[in-house]
Amino acid sequence: MIGEPVGTFPFGRRSDRCPPRQLPGAAAVVLGVYPSALHIRWSGPRTRIAALAVDREPWPFWDGADEVDRVERWREQVGWRPAWGRAEPAGRLNGSSGRVLRDQVLRPLGLGLDSVWLTDALPFFHVHRGPGTQGAAMVDRYDPFAAEHGLPRHQLPDRPAPHRLIERAVTEEGQRLMDEIGRSEAPLLITLGNEALAVAAALTTGGLPDQLSRPSYGRRFSVALPDRSIDVLPLVHPGQRSSSWTQAHARWIDSLAT
Numbered sequence: 001m002i003g004e005p006v007g008t009f010p011f012g013r014r015s016d017r018c019p020p021r022q023l024p025g026a027a028a029v030v031l032g033v034y035p036s037a038l039h040i041r042w043s044g045p046r047t048r049i050a051a052l053a054v055d056r057e058p059w060p061f062w063d064g065a066d067e068v069d070r071v072e073r074w075r076e077q078v079g080w081r082p083a084w085g086r087a088e089p090a091g092r093l094n095g096s097s098g099r100v101l102r103d104q105v106l107r108p109l110g111l112g113l114d115s116v117w118l119t120d121a122l123p124f125f126h127v128h129r130g131p132g133t134q135g136a137a138m139v140d141r142y143d144p145f146a147a148e149h150g151l152p153r154h155q156l157p158d159r160p161a162p163h164r165l166i167e168r169a170v171t172e173e174g175q176r177l178m179d180e181i182g183r184s185e186a187p188l189l190i191t192l193g194n195e196a197l198a199v200a201a202a203l204t205t206g207g208l209p210d211q212l213s214r215p216s217y218g219r220r221f222s223v224a225l226p227d228r229s230i231d232v233l234p235l236v237h238p239g240q241r242s243s244s245w246t247q248a249h250a251r252w253i254d255s256l257a258t
Helices: 068-079 096-109 134-149 164-182 196-203 241-257
Strands: 028-032 037-041 046-056 087-089 116-120 188-192 220-222 229-235
Touching: 028 096, 028 164, 028 196, 037 068, 046 087, 046 134, 068 087, 096 188, 096 241, 116 164, 164 196, 188 196, 196 229
Parallel strands: 028 116, 028 188, 188 229
Antiparallel strands: 037 046, 037 087, 220 229
16 A cells, blocks of 8 residues: 555654656666665764664655755654754765666666656665664664654664565565556666566566576566567666676676767
């Protein structure tokens, strides 16, 4: 159900569905895995967090261009108090995936963020757990502060294992995704990351692989939808950090210029 809350961010904002950025007649649909968040740089009375997720991003692959205004609006929404310290924009950590998508995927294709439909396989923010993660910062530093100041503890879903994320996306969001692709009228679907690719493979027919392959990186596949065919371009996710995949992606960009 659209708008149904699935959790609570630090300082109390609900975590609900991140709506797609819809564009009928789009040049392409970009399918990610799940949305990122609006982050603040929090300097509390006894703790600091360089980038704390405090609200969902406005749409998938937001590029952070208006982060100053959005952080100020967020401060008003939560009723920020001086006793909580300082909440400032997190800078380059806001919209980082959107900027990589813009500069390293769309621009080489001659496209822009304003010409594509942006969506995610699972439209809810998820938290990584473990040392040095957002989840650890929330548990170890924000939650004790929240208990002292009468604020809600964070309650956000953990990032599912890849197979479970794919299963949930196909089962729970498959019809929505197919409807979005259909309404976009786009001739091209760009999948970002193995999980997005696997979801697309499960929802279409035509032999789309469910994992990226370096030898065929950048190859387009034609698949069938219920009423038409569409090309699919599987690429790495903007957040990946593998040097070998970075090199494969750079070679793909170079190939477009020749």
